[in-house]
Amino acid sequence: MDRLSDDLLIEKLKSTVYTDNDEAMSFLYKVMYRKVAYFIQKNKGTEQDADDIFQDALIALYKLSKADRLQSVNNVQAYFFSICKNLWYKTLKKNQKITGLTEEHHLLPEVEVPMQAILSKEKNQLLNQLLGNLGEQCKQILIHYYYERLKMKEIKKLMNFSSEQVTKNKKFACMKKLKEIINANPSLEALLK
Amino acid sequence: MKEHMENQIDAYLLGRMQSDELKEFENRLLRDKELAQGVETRRQLLQYIDTIGEAALKNRVQAVHQSAKKTLSTNRTHKTVRFLKYAAAVLTLITASYFLMRSLAPKQNIYDTYYQAYDLSFGTREEGSSDDEVLTLAGRLYSNGNYVEALQQFNALPDSLINAKINLAKGISYLESGQYSNAIATLQLLIDAKDPVYEGHARWYQAMTYIKSNKRMEAKILLQQIAAESESFNQQQAKEILDLLE
Numbered sequence: 001m002d003r004l005s006d007d008l009l010i011e012k013l014k015s016t017v018y019t020d021n022d023e024a025m026s027f028l029y030k031v032m033y034r035k036v037a038y039f040i041q042k043n044k045g046t047e048q049d050a051d052d053i054f055q056d057a058l059i060a061l062y063k064l065s066k067a068d069r070l071q072s073v074n075n076v077q078a079y080f081f082s083i084c085k086n087l088w089y090k091t092l093k094k095n096q097k098i099t100g101l102t103e104e105h106h107l108l109p110e111v112e113v114p115m116q117a118i119l120s121k122e123k124n125q126l127l128n129q130l131l132g133n134l135g136e137q138c139k140q141i142l143i144h145y146y147y148e149r150l151k152m153k154e155i156k157k158l159m160n161f162s163s164e165q166v167t168k169n170k171k172f173a174c175m176k177k178l179k180e181i182i183n184a185n186p187s188l189e190a191l192l193k
Numbered sequence: 194m195k196e197h198m199e200n201q202i203d204a205y206l207l208g209r210m211q212s213d214e215l216k217e218f219e220n221r222l223l224r225d226k227e228l229a230q231g232v233e234t235r236r237q238l239l240q241y242i243d244t245i246g247e248a249a250l251k252n253r254v255q256a257v258h259q260s261a262k263k264t265l266s267t268n269r270t271h272k273t274v275r276f277l278k279y280a281a282a283v284l285t286l287i288t289a290s291y292f293l294m295r296s297l298a299p300k301q302n303i304y305d306t307y308y309q310a311y312d313l314s315f316g317t318r319e320e321g322s323s324d325d326e327v328l329t330l331a332g333r334l335y336s337n338g339n340y341v342e343a344l345q346q347f348n349a350l351p352d353s354l355i356n357a358k359i360n361l362a363k364g365i366s367y368l369e370s371g372q373y374s375n376a377i378a379t380l381q382l383l384i385d386a387k388d389p390v391y392e393g394h395a396r397w398y399q400a401m402t403y404i405k406s407n408k409r410m411e412a413k414i415l416l417q418q419i420a421a422e423s424e425s426f427n428q429q430q431a432k433e434i435l436d437l438l439e
Contacts, residue, residue, distance in 0.1 A: 022257050029261030051262075055254045062250070127248055139245065146239050147246025149207060172196055175238070182241065 003027075006076045013065035016154055025058050032077060036084045044092065053091065057083040066148070133181055138174035145171055198228070202235045303437055304404050307430050310338070310369060311394060313362050324354055335362050340369040357388040365398055373406040393419065393426035400431070413438055 004012065004027050012024035036057075037050035045053075060083050064070050073079045131139060137159070144150045144158065156167040204210050205218055222229050315332025331346030344366045347359055360382050367376035380402070383395035396415050403412035416438075419431035 018253065022253070025254065025257045026261050026264075029257065029265065033261065033265060051258065055251070055258055058254050058257075059250060062254075127245065131245065139249070142242050143246045143249055146203075146207070146242040147249075172199070175199070178241070179238065182238075 006073070009076050010065050010070045013062055013070075014068075016148070016150055016158060021062065025062075028058065028061075028077075028080060029054070032080060032084075035081065039081075039085065040088055043088065045088065049088070049091070053084050053087050056087055060087070131181065134174070134177055137170075138177055141167070141171050141174050142178065198231060199235070202228075202232050205232065206236055206239055303434050304401065307427075307434060308401050308405075310365050311361065311398070312336075313358060313365075315358075315362075324350055328354065328359075331362070335366060338369075340366040344370065357383055357386070357391045361391045361394055361398070364395065368398060368402045368405065373402050376402045393422070396425075397427045397431070400434075404434075409438065 004024065009024050009027065012020040015021060033050075033054060036054050037047060040050040040053060041047065057080060061070070061076075061080055070076065070079075140159065141155060144155045145152075150158070152164045152167050152171075155161070155171075156164050159167070161167045161170065201218065205215070210218060222232065313332070313335060315328050315335075327346050327349050331343050331350070334340075334343035334346060344363060347363045347366065350359070360379055364376050364380035364383070367373070367379055377399055380395040380399045383391050384399070386392075388395070396419055400412045400415035400419065403409075403415065413435065416431040416435050419425045419428055420435060422428065425431075
């Protein structure tokens with residue numbers, strides 16, 4: 001993978017094409033993972049902690065890019081490292097491995113930490129199992145439209161539908177299907193709350 | 194709920210309404226209980242989709258993570274393999290050098306132990322020609338170990354004056370000067386001529402030249418010839434060296 005400039009990195013993170021997002025994330029792994037892992041392992045963490053923090057930081061950066069909040073960042077890699085440090089300090093504090101925050105911690109950028117919104121692996125597996133009936137295409141349409149807030153025109157292009165009307169119809173049908181699945185599975189409703 | 198109303202609720206919840214449309218929709222919400230209920234149900238549904246979206250994003254990041262970790266690990270493995278290859282190459286080189294040095298060391302010792310320049314004197318005549326003076330000078334330089342200068346004088350002599358003794362001195366001088374191929378060629382003249390006095394000497398010094406220039410096989414052939422001949426020059430030494438080379 002070639003080296004990505006900050007602008008290109010942000011552009012690829014923002015892209016609606018998943019392979020672009022993956023390329024940007026893979027690049028960050030290549031250039032940042034060892035540094036982050038070293039920092040976490042030097043600060044009471046394990047390799048597993050480093051893996052978790054790195055993934056959460058990637059999600060945070062991804063969301064910031066989607067919300068156009070990276071435009072004023074001078075050095076994306078340094079900013080990403082700060083996010084990792086911030087997330088790790090919060091984890092340490094949560095686990096009471098540190099009693100107080102360091103001076104450096106106050107200087108780190110505050111980002112929306114996605115940890116609360118992210119499901120545990122077990123819950124994720126259950127969710128995937130229950131949503132299996134929804135079908136991959138429906139799941140993707142709903143994610144594109146409601147979670148990623150893409151326009152019908154963009155979804156039509158990404159999913160190769162013949163027209164915007166066809167895309168709208170599909171979305172309507174998928175939403176109906178999701179309601180039926182949730183109504184039929186009270187455990188899913190509780191899980192998603 | 195009708196599709197049109199659903200689309201309106203979506204536009205409201207996703208923040209896609211224009212200000213006038215938004216104002217009108219919010220007014221309706223205050224009056225229309227069914228619509229308010231519809232919005233609440235939809236809001237909950239969108240929260241579910243957000244959770245599904247988060248989970249899908251996490252899955253995508255995990256997939257990138259697995260792939261990237263594998264690549265990092267492969268790169269580390271490649272680096273390790275590359276390092277091991279270099280290490281193996283260096284080790285092989287060191288080992289080869291060690292054995293080469295070991296194989297050469299005895300030859301170097303053999304040469305130092307057994308080699309000695311042959312003592313040749315070129316007598317002076319009181320009323321000699323200029324060529325005699327050159328020969329005398331060459332002889333003196335040879336005896337003093339100034340082989341390069343001696344060769345210059347020997348080579349200044351006319352061909353008619355060159356004899357077996359001078360060729361032997363020249364051969365030894367070439368050997369001493371590091372000009373091994375010239376040494377071999379000059380000494381070969383004596384061997385080819387089957388010189389009755391110096392053929393054995395020539396064979397010996399050729400063998401020494403081969404040893405000096407690390408040509409083990411050629412040296413052995415000559416030494417075997419010397420060892421096989423009765424009363425040949427340095428016969429005993431040739432046998433000793435052959436034992437060492439074995």
